[in-house]
Amino acid sequence: MALREAIAVAFDTLWSHKLRSFLTLLGIIISIWTLVAVVALVQGVNGYVAVKIARLGSNVISIEQYSLQEMTDQKLFRAAQLRNRPLSLREFRFLRAHDRLAAQVAATSSRTIGTLLKAGAHSMTDVRVTGATSNVIDLASFDVLAGRFLSSTDDRHDASVAFIGADVARQLFPGIDPIGQTLTVDGHNCLVIGQASPQGNVFGQSQDSFVDIPLGLYRALYGAQDSLSVQVQAPSAALLPALAGQTRMLMRNIRHLRYQDADNFGIIGADSLMSLWHQLTGIIASVMVGVSFVFLVVGGIVIMNIMLAAVTERTREVGIRKALGARRRDILSQFLVESAVLSSVGGVLGILLAYAFTRVAAALTPLPFTLPWLAVAAAFAISTAVGLFFGIYPAQKAARLEPIAALRAET
Amino acid sequence: MASPPTLDAIPGPLADGDAAPGPDVIIATRDLWKIYPMGSEQVAALRGVNIAIRRNEYVAIMGPSGSGKSTLMNVIGCLDTPTRGQYWLNQHLVSQLDDDELAHIRNHEIGFVFQTFNLLARATAQHNVELPLVYAGASAPERTQRALEALRKVDLYDRRLHRPNELSGGQRQRVAIARALINNPSILLADEPTGNLDSTTSNEIMQLLDRLWQQGNTILLVTHEADIAESAHRVIHIRDGQVARDEPTRRGRQAQGG
Numbered sequence: 001m002a003l004r005e006a007i008a009v010a011f012d013t014l015w016s017h018k019l020r021s022f023l024t025l026l027g028i029i030i031s032i033w034t035l036v037a038v039v040a041l042v043q044g045v046n047g048y049v050a051v052k053i054a055r056l057g058s059n060v061i062s063i064e065q066y067s068l069q070e071m072t073d074q075k076l077f078r079a080a081q082l083r084n085r086p087l088s089l090r091e092f093r094f095l096r097a098h099d100r101l102a103a104q105v106a107a108t109s110s111r112t113i114g115t116l117l118k119a120g121a122h123s124m125t126d127v128r129v130t131g132a133t134s135n136v137i138d139l140a141s142f143d144v145l146a147g148r149f150l151s152s153t154d155d156r157h158d159a160s161v162a163f164i165g166a167d168v169a170r171q172l173f174p175g176i177d178p179i180g181q182t183l184t185v186d187g188h189n190c191l192v193i194g195q196a197s198p199q200g201n202v203f204g205q206s207q208d209s210f211v212d213i214p215l216g217l218y219r220a221l222y223g224a225q226d227s228l229s230v231q232v233q234a235p236s237a238a239l240l241p242a243l244a245g246q247t248r249m250l251m252r253n254i255r256h257l258r259y260q261d262a263d264n265f266g267i268i269g270a271d272s273l274m275s276l277w278h279q280l281t282g283i284i285a286s287v288m289v290g291v292s293f294v295f296l297v298v299g300g301i302v303i304m305n306i307m308l309a310a311v312t313e314r315t316r317e318v319g320i321r322k323a324l325g326a327r328r329r330d331i332l333s334q335f336l337v338e339s340a341v342l343s344s345v346g347g348v349l350g351i352l353l354a355y356a357f358t359r360v361a362a363a364l365t366p367l368p369f370t371l372p373w374l375a376v377a378a379a380f381a382i383s384t385a386v387g388l389f390f391g392i393y394p395a396q397k398a399a400r401l402e403p404i405a406a407l408r409a410e411t
Numbered sequence: 412m413a414s415p416p417t418l419d420a421i422p423g424p425l426a427d428g429d430a431a432p433g434p435d436v437i438i439a440t441r442d443l444w445k446i447y448p449m450g451s452e453q454v455a456a457l458r459g460v461n462i463a464i465r466r467n468e469y470v471a472i473m474g475p476s477g478s479g480k481s482t483l484m485n486v487i488g489c490l491d492t493p494t495r496g497q498y499w500l501n502q503h504l505v506s507q508l509d510d511d512e513l514a515h516i517r518n519h520e521i522g523f524v525f526q527t528f529n530l531l532a533r534a535t536a537q538h539n540v541e542l543p544l545v546y547a548g549a550s551a552p553e554r555t556q557r558a559l560e561a562l563r564k565v566d567l568y569d570r571r572l573h574r575p576n577e578l579s580g581g582q583r584q585r586v587a588i589a590r591a592l593i594n595n596p597s598i599l600l601a602d603e604p605t606g607n608l609d610s611t612t613s614n615e616i617m618q619l620l621d622r623l624w625q626q627g628n629t630i631l632l633v634t635h636e637a638d639i640a641e642s643a644h645r646v647i648h649i650r651d652g653q654v655a656r657d658e659p660t661r662r663g664r665q666a667q668g669g
Contacts, residue, residue: 005545012533320529323490324590325518325546327511403490403517407529 006334010341013310024306025346027299028386031292032350032379033357038288039375040358042281044367049277059234060139060269061244063087063095063251065227067266068276084264085255086227089219094254095230101243104233106136109218109226117211118184119172127168128210129185131218139231147179147194150214154193158216162190166198166208185211188221244269296382299346300390307339307394318398319406332399339391340384347383351376432499437597437629438464438487443496443506445482445652456482457493458652464598464631469624471632471640471660474649481602483649484633488521488600489513501597518546522591526603528583530575530590536562537571540590547594561589565619581612588619598629605639617642 014021065087070080089107096105110130117124137149142165149163162183169178178192190213199207219226234243244267251265311318318331326334355371362369432439445457456479464470474480485491486498489505492513498506501520508516523529530539540558549557562568565585575583584604591599601620605613621642624630632643640646644663648656659667 004551016533316529317531320531321542321546322514323488323517323523323529324543325514325594327514327546329511330514330546404485407490407525 003333003337006337007341009334010338013338014342014345020306021342021345024302025299025342025349027295027302028343028346028383029299029350029353031295031299032347032383033353034288034292034295035382036351036354036371036375036379037357038285038292039372040354040369041361042285043372044358044361044369046278046281048367050274059237059240060231061234061240061247062268063230063232063247064266064268067263068268068272070266072276072279080264083262084266086225087230087265089215089224089228091251091254092228092230095232095247095250098250099232099243099247101234101239101246102232103235104135104138104231106133106139106231106233107215107228108132108136108231109215109222109228111222111226116186117168117172119178119181122172122174124168124171124209129218129222130210130212131215131222132212133215136212136231139233142196142199145195145197146177147192149194150212154214155216158214158220160188160190160217161193161214163194163196163212164192165196165206165210167206168209168211169195183211185213186221188217190217240269296386299343300386303339303343303387304390304394306342307335307391308397310338311335311394311398314398315401315406315409318401319403319409322401322403323407328399331401332395335395335398336388336391339394340387343387343390344380344384347380350383351379354379432463432502434502435465436463436499437466437468437501438462438631439499440487440493441497443483443486443498444494445479445486445491446494456652457486459496460649460652460654462647462654462657464629466597467624467627467629468645469621469630469632469643471634471643471646472649473634473637473640473646474655475635478649479652480633480635480649482652484600484602487631488523488602489516514546518543519594520597522588522594522596522599524584524587524591524599524601524604526606528575528580528587528607530583530586532575535572535574536567536578536586539575539586540593543590543594557593558589561593562586564592565589579612580608581615584608584612584616585619588616588623592623592628598631599623600631600633602633603635604632605634605636613639 065084066077066080070076070084087107092105092107095102099105108130110128112126112128115125115127115129117127132150134150134152134155137144144163145166147163150161153159154161162185164172164178164183168183172178172183173181173192178195181192183190183192190211196208196210201207213221215228232243232247234240248263248267252261252263255264257264318326321331321334354376358369358371361367440460440462443457443460444455446453446455448454458479460479460483472480472483482491486493487500489500489508490513492508493506496506497504500516503516503520505513505516517523530536531542534542537555537558540561541554544554544557559568559571562571565588567582567585567589570578570582570586575586578586588599588604599620604620605616608616617639620630620632630643632640634640641660641662643660644666645657645659647654648658
């Protein structure tokens, strides 16, 4: 019964000091807002990336000079730099010849920084130039819009031909059909034979700014020391683990690794990409969650401060209530409920703001934003708990007031 | 009306020490002391007060400021505990109780009426009257029903939804009286109930208290105004923390005589 009285008083107080309550709650509002919004953001981006990664190529694993762990851990990377050799053309041919489980074995090598494309008066820099075997088209996510992709004949003859992305077509050949035109890749003239359909952006990075040329031509242009990346496709998802095992054994074989030696190459699949991604967003999320907890503590202290002021302001009220029969725990719970109500109202406002944020973000970006209900429930619980915790001291102060002293208080 | 009881009039056991007085005695104190530490000194506000008040008496406590009148009032009202001595309220030995037990006694046995009304400013008249029932654990419908009944008794039913700042001083004090009576206390403790009121309103409040006495309530009135004290039937004069005189008023003598 006294609890309902306490809740009614709490809302009444909140309402009669609207501005003060709002200012008091700002810390809680912002922290709960960031908390829920960050969780929603990470979940949304994860969902988006999962779809994108899955689309990179189905049932494909990639053999690289470094594993993902080695690329994301400085210590591992330094050790791997000494140990891992670039993938060579010989190794690619060996895999193509012996990887019996594979439906396709393709190789690419690419660079972006410092590349220069020219066509007539137009030029582009830092375009991703990829040397590829012709069967890459079977593993890739893009479609041919016009013309054709590299052929096995181009492979064999290291033909000076280029397959270009939509951005390259638009910028170097504005208003004209690029097919049959000449494109200069770092000084070497190539015939444009085909154009990819546009793929759009991932995180603001255009996926259409690329040129594919035959692998042999690429190595002639940029040297043979760049590591290859070998893509191996399994005929079905079920065979992917077996293919990964076989490919790894073949690589260890050709590199003459002994049983106790670690791999000196890396195998990357959609799952390892996804786990790397989760690791990255996990770091971002935990930093943001940490920041929002700092806000939360600050918000809690502000609430404690305002509750201490409220106890002083309402000393006489406490005296009246005590004179009328309120026990210590009645007064204690009244002020505890009040600070809990105060901070959970802040929590609710924060959740509403986060909800608005996800709606706006969902409307403005391709990311599939939803409000994570678990995070909402947790945020509400946390904000209430913060109010309870930081309300303990002021509430105890109120509960311990002597009834006579409280009744004599000037207010 | 019986003659005002003195300590001797209280049935035997009290004189022996610990046993409770009879059921007819609402308030009984025995050698009540209250000592406040003031720096290194100790100041005794009450120095062995012995009083006894029977059911349905109408008693005034008078005394100049600094006489210990307020301290006695606070002890009797269970807002403060005596340093020494015994105090029975409606057969409960309350001088030894802790905070929460005192809260329970205040809730069930005592109805306070203060000089400054002490209403909750943001609560309606009805809610103010309900407040003791909240702490008595009464259900919401019961609270509402009893509060409205109490407001009717003080002719404020129409004003039940007004807040204290929308009521006149006399109306506020009537709300406070309704609140004091809501839990059917053993005693109504009125501390300078007319101190903040003009004379017309004062008369109204005193008439209301008189009516309540006639209805069977026990009333203890604390005042420093002789004419207000005259409304009671017996006056206990406090001086220097002791009972200086304990005598019937003219009205009390009339009631005795007639």
